[in-house]
Amino acid sequence: MNGTNIKWDDLQFFLAVARSGGLSPAARATGSSPATLGRRMRTLEHDMGRELFIRHDRGYELTTEGRTLLSELTDVEARIVRLTAKTDDATRPLVKISAGTWTALLLLNSLDTLTGTPADIRLRFVSAEEVLDISRREVVIGFRNRRPSDERLAGRKLSRVEFAPYARADAPRKWIKVLADTPSARWLDKTIGKDAVCEVTSPRNCLDLALAGRGLALLPTFIGDAQPELERAGATIPELTHDQWLVTHQDDRHLPHVRRTLDRLADVLAGQYHHVKRDSAV
Structure with missing residues (x-):
């Protein structure tokens, strides 16, 4: 290795290619052409x-030496960021998180804890029921209902998630149906068919209707138990019980701002789940 020939610009380009997994997305991030990169x-x-790379049709995959270089440069980059950091919003690193409606709703109640005090990261919540591609950096962190099988991804197991019916005490015992491609919506469709008081396309709307006393909503217990106006109207549904996983890319999980976010997300969720179970009347 001839260290005198290596340019810092090339190392920055390396970081862009390594993190995006290919020349085209790295080109969009850096403003350089794929050919130049x-x-x-x-x-x-x-x-x-x-x-440093294994080149194939799907993109650029890091070799063992490439992953080592990425880790070393990430440490250097973090030190440079700390030395040159300013306090304005534009310089705080952005972390994109994909979460379903219910997890996002729970997390947004603890936004100050997640961003830090004073804030040292910016969060962008991509609230979506579909699974976004972490390996292609559509998001940095995602919540999943199973352990990641892609070797490029790292996962942290969280608490079990359970679903149950909820309603106000004075509400009719007729279901509010959600039209969505989720396990809970598919279970409800299979169970009740068209026999619903109302159909909605947004899961959040079923909670709103339940709070208004219009019928039964199928909710995760960490949401339903936290609503003082609602009560459980039945047992949990075993078919819908699953583990929750916090997932990120192997190459990103040691970045300081990503690590801070992962730890804060896990702490917030652990505290919220504990609070819900402790206060639940059922």
């Missing part, structure tokens, strides 16, 4: 005397 990566490999 490809040429710079070959030059960097030559100057370092290391093979």
Whole structure:
């Protein structure tokens, strides 16, 4: 390795390619062309005397030496960020989190805890029922209902999630049906068919209707038990019980701002679940 030939710009380009998994997304992030980035990566490999990438049709995959370099540069980058950090919002690192309606609702109640005091990260919640692609960096952190099977992803197991029917004491015992591609919505469709007091396309609307006393809502217990106006109108549904996992990319999980966010998310959820179970009357 001839260290005198290595340019810091090339190392920054390496970080962009390594984190995005390919030349095209890295080009969009850096403003350079894919051809330029490809040429710079070959030059960097030559100057370092290391093979950093496995190139294939799906993109650029890091070799063992590439992952080592990424880890080393991430530490250097973090130190540089701390030394040059300002306090304005634009300089705080952005962390994109995908979460379903109910998890996002729970987390937004603890926003100050998640962003830090004083705030040291910016959060963008992508509230979506569909699974977004963490390996392609559509989001940085995602909540999943099973352990990640992709070797590029790392997961942290959280609490079990259970579902039960909820309603106000004076509400009719007729279901509010959610039309969505989720396990709970599919279970409800299979169970009641068209026999519903109302159909909604947003899961949050079923909670609103239940709070208004219009019928039964199928809710995760960490949401339903936290509503003082609602009571459980039946037992939990075993078919819908699942583990919750906090998932991120292997190459991102040691970044300081990502690590802080992961730890805060886990702490907030552990505290909320404990609070719900402790205060639940059922």
